[in-house]
Amino acid sequence: MSLIIGPNLLYSVFYLCPHKANLNLLFRMKFENILEEIDGFGPFQIVILVLLCTPRIVLPCHFLLNNFIAAVPPHHCDVSTLDDGGLFSNLTYQQRLTVSVPLREDGDPQSCEMFAEPQFQLLSNSSDSSTERPTLQCPSGWVYDNSTFTSTLATEWDLVCGRKSLTKTTGTIFFFGVMMGAIAFGFLCDKYGRKNTLLASYIMAIVFGFSSAFANSYVLFAVLRFLTGFGLTGISINSIVLSIEWVDTGHRSFIGVIGSLAWSVGNMLLAGFAFLVNDWRTLIMTVTAPLLLAVLTWRWIPESARWLLANGKVERAQFYLDKCAKFNKRQKLSDKLKLETLSNIEMLEKQDRNYTYLDLIKTPRMRQLTLLTGIVWYGVASTYYGISLNISGFGLNMYLTHFIYAAIEVPAKLMIYCFLNIIGRRKCQAGTLLLTGICIAINIFIPKGQWHVRAVVAILGKGLSEASFTTIFLYTTELYPTVVRQNGLGYTSFMSRLGVSVAPLILLLEDVWIPLPQIIICSVATVSGLVALLLPETQNVRLPETIDDIEKPRKKDTSSNSVETSGVFPESKTTTDPQQQ
Incomplete structure (x- = not known):
């Protein structure tokens, strides 16, 4: 049974009826009930989205930078x-x-x-066999041949012929840094907050990004790219969580999808930057520079009130909640609820303990969730980057291919936004992965001479793989509870970067058998799509706050003024009349 919650009830339950059952009711109130009072989707949330756009634009510029700085021009x-x-x-x-x-x-x-x-003799007899x-x-x-690039990693350190694998290895090393950063920042974000670790990510990415542009040896460059990837991970996992944790249930998919369009914009800009800047050192500095603007705007980004409440920082949480209310032209929360009320809403979830990665596997349902999301993330990332890092072979120049690959993401994101609210997260996740696998499988059998058909199928597969990536970010944020959400995203980001790190090495297997990389990527997409069907649906379900919310079945949020009941509550409706409490 649903319990109808109004602002007056919050005060009356806590102060007028300190009965144990009523206190339990207060403890079970979710952050969404607070958010509804101050508008869960207003100008405040839009500003957060805008402030986080610049760093999100930088992410694809670095993640796919290897397509251009490690390009191998024709040589002899x-x-x-x-x-x-x-x-x-x-x-x-x-x-x-x-x-x-x-x-x-x-x-x-x-x-x-x-x-x-x-x-x-070849000067006079060109038909003489020279092989x-x-x-x-x-x-x-x-x-x-410097007609396309004036300088790349390959031309700088002669990474060709017997050393050509080192160009792909730089991408793998970068993503190993991203992978390690996912583990570190997943822990740090839950321990020290989203905002502080976001600033640390900005500074690390700027320092090591610019430093890598001045590397005088391959080894030093590889180390600096590792550290750049490490720093960029904090931006990746913090930006999406900060956006999602400040919006209400009904607009989570909108914020998740529309916010991810910044990735597509950055991806398209990368093609333009690479076309205009042909030197690899200058290109790295160009794509890193926007983070300087991100540092200047960081002070206006609010800390997650969910995290503050879950960690007992009630006064700071009230400050940001009041700021949100004022910005959204709503009455301040402090006029309706006392500090003690806010504290009791979330302090039960804190219980004077720090959550770690071990909490992801301590209980049965969390353990199952952790296993399944890890497999899906590995498949999504391996598929997306397996396609994105292979931008040759379709009869188009690499700049145009990269731009088209990036541009197809926009309609793919808009399409998936519609389907997320129609058929749900689980079916979208599984469907996009399975369809991506089908596109890759089709391209295996299309003759290389029909490059235009191969290009169309590849672009369609790229759009579907991006749709699956957009879905998994939103889906995972909704699956994990607040107290371990960043740990969960850190773990899943680790799994995805593991898949990304392996992707460049998989592409090298074409030297063994040309279709082998495509067969592997197709298989990974299919398996991860089937695994996604085993995950629970989160459409119209409130964000879980504690691990207990995962272990106990959750109900759909059918009313904006309702909260779920559990076994501790009597099956009766609670009205807003204090006399009936």
């Missing part, structure tokens, strides 16, 4: 130093190239080999 062995007793002195550079470097099947020079001895001549590895380095 350097033959400019060859001088076989003056025989090369009368030859043009192109003629030197002809007699020194064998050709591939497409007519371009080989990238990693040259003839052991000059083949001067059977003895060859050796490039002794004098390589010459790179």
Whole structure:
């Protein structure tokens, strides 16, 4: 049975009827009841969303930066130093190239080999087979085509041929940093608050982001990229949680989806930045610079009142709640409720203890939730980045492919917003993953000559994979209780970054068998989509506050003025008349 809660009831229950059952009723009140009094979706929430847009725009610029800074331009062995007793002195550079470097099947020079001895007969007989001549590895380095990039990691440190895997490895190292940051910030956010750790994330990302642009060795660059990823994780998990924890139940999906459009904007901007800035060092500084603006606007971002109440910081919580009420032109909460009332609403959940990652596996339902969400997050991230990091092979240049991949995310997000409120979170999560797997499977069998068809299917799959990513952020925030929400997001973010870290290495398997990476990504998407069907539905369900809310079945929020009952409450309605309490 639902219990109708009004502002007058809160005061009367606590002060007029200190009966144990009434106090239990007060303890069971959820944060949404407080939020409804001050408007759970007003100008205050919109401002939070806007303030967090800048750092969200930076995230995809760094997460997908490897597509451009680690690009390998066309290259061949350097033959400019060859001088076989003056025989090369009368030859043009192109003629030197002809007699020194064998050709591939497409007519371009080989990238990693040259003839052991000059083949001067090729100048007069171009049809002579050059593939059977003895060859050796490039002794004098390589010459790179700088028409697209003036400088990349590959050209800076010759990460080609036998060292070409190191370009992909930089992406893996970055995401290992993100993975470690997810664990660290998941703990720190729940212990020290969302706002303080957000500032720490800004500073770390700025310092290590700019420092990596001045790295003078590959090893130093890899270390600094690891630390940059570590810092950026705090922005990723804090921005979504701060947005969701300040809005009411009915607008969570709107805030989650619309807020994530900043990612798509940043993704599209990355294609433009990379097109205009062809030097990898300058490009890193360009995509890091917006965080300076984020630091300047940080002071206006409010701390999560949910977290403050759950940790007994009642006066600070009241300050932000009153600020929200004033901004939304509602009556201040302090005029209706005393500090003691606010304290008793959430202090039972705190119970003078600190929650850790162990709380995610101590109880049966939490353990099941932790296992399932970890699998789904791994699948979502591995699929999304497996597609996003493969932006070649469809007959389009890489800038245009990246831009289209990013642009398709916008209609995908708007579409998923509609479906989230129609068919629910669980079906959206499972459906988008399964459809992504189907798109990848179809592309495996489409001939490479039909690049336009492959491009359309790949872009559709990219949109669906982004829809699944948008859903999982909102879905996970609704699944985990407030007291361990950041720990839960830290753990799931760790699992997702594990999937992302492996994605670049999976793409290297095309050297073993070309379809193998696609088969692996397709399988991961399908399995994680099926696992998502085992998760509970959270549509129109209030955010859980304690672990007990997970262990006990929750009811749908059918009224904006109702709270769920549990076994401790009698099955009777409670009116707002104090005389009937």
